[in-house]
Amino acid sequence: MLTTSEKIIVLLERRKMNKSDLAAAIGTTRQNLGNKLSRNNFSENDLRKIASALGTDLRVDFIDRETGESI
Known part of the structure; x- marks a missing residue:
């Protein structure tokens, strides 16, 4: 699994x-x-700005392990 920084670098290269x-x-x-x-x-907030600048969507989810609900 890539770190957040590694993902940003990949997106920079693609763009x-x-x-x-x-x-x-x-x-x-x-x-x-x-x-x-x-x-x-x-x-x-940093990640939202970066996602916008890179033309991507950012998804941050917390998933309740007991219910499976996304919060």
């Missing part, structure tokens, strides 16, 4: 974008984005 392009699109610096990628540390 023929680099980290600087993505950083500009989400309103941050390349250094800040690089730090988040190296630590694999993103807020949900």
Whole structure:
């Protein structure tokens, strides 16, 4: 299973974008984005901005193990 950072890198390659392009699109610096990628540390808000910039949808689900309900 890929980490979130690895998934973002795959999407960057598919979109023929680099980290600087993505950083500009989400309103941050390349250094800040690089730090988040190296630590694999993103807020949900970060991920929503990244998903939008990469032309993808983001899905975050919590699944109740007892009921199987998506929350």
